[in-house]
Amino acid sequence: MELPKSLEKVSKILSRLPGLGPRQALRLSFYLLRQDKNYQKDFLESFNNFFTKIKLCQECSFPFETMNDNETLCSICRDKKRDHTLLCVVEKETDLLTIEKTNKYQGLYHILGRLINDVNSENSKTILLKLIKRIKENKPKIKEVILALSPTSEGNLTAYYLEKAIKNLKMDIKITKLARGIPQGGEIEFADSETLINALEGRK
Ligand SMILES: [Zn+2]
Structure with a gap:
């Protein structure tokens, strides 16, 4: 049987969300339809x-x-009280939030959006270029870049590429990584505050 066109459309859009397959998306669409008008x-x-x-x-x-x-x-980049010479590179927004929650970091952030798995792909080039452009143009001059990437194989590979690209700038920028403490293969987003504070303070 045929489903109403609008239902099919919503279902199709929902199925593009991470972790949702077509069947779950369809179930969710029916669920939304059944909710009261105020909720909708x-x-x-x-x-x-x-x-x-x-x-x-x-x-x-x-x-x-x-x-x-x-x-x-954003409010962080606008905040004059923060240290604008310190840049912490993270993979995603939730990593930034986890680090902010420690209340120990006063520098700026740079969100990559995704990790680099193939340095030759267009996506990876765009990510790399955006960071390099920012480092080149940032005023005041950035003194230290902290690569706060999860210690997964992709995270490590990304850190390697970023480090290489930043060193190529020859701008005398210190590049540090979070100290050990975050379990290998673990994610920054899920690290507890104490572990993260230690990893930040012990960075090298
Ligand atoms: Zn910002």
Whole structure:
């Protein structure tokens, strides 16, 4: 039998979410249909705001919301009290949040968005170029880059490529990595604060 077109469309969109297959997506669509009107209205409004009001920081890529159309930086990058010569490179937004939660890091961040598995792919080149451009143009000059990538094989490979590219700049920038403590193969996002503070303070 044929499903209503709009239902099929929603189901198809949901199935693109990570971890959701077509069958679960369809089940979710039926679930949403059964919810009361208030929930549906709220759902629609939230997603509308989410997709239209949030901007990504021009420097670090972290999402932020502002009434000022000309604002291009998130609150961290705008914060004059933070150390703008210290740059912590992370894979994703949730890694940034985990590090922020320690209250021990006062520098800036750079979110890669994804790890580099093939240095020759267009995606990887874009990621690398964006970071290098930022390091070159940052004022004040960046003194230290902390590669805070999860100690997985992809994370290590990414750190290797980033280190090589930053060294090639010959800008006399210290490159450090988090100290051991985060279990091999473990993810920064799930590290507890104490482990992360030790890893940050013992970085080398
Ligand atoms: Zn930012």
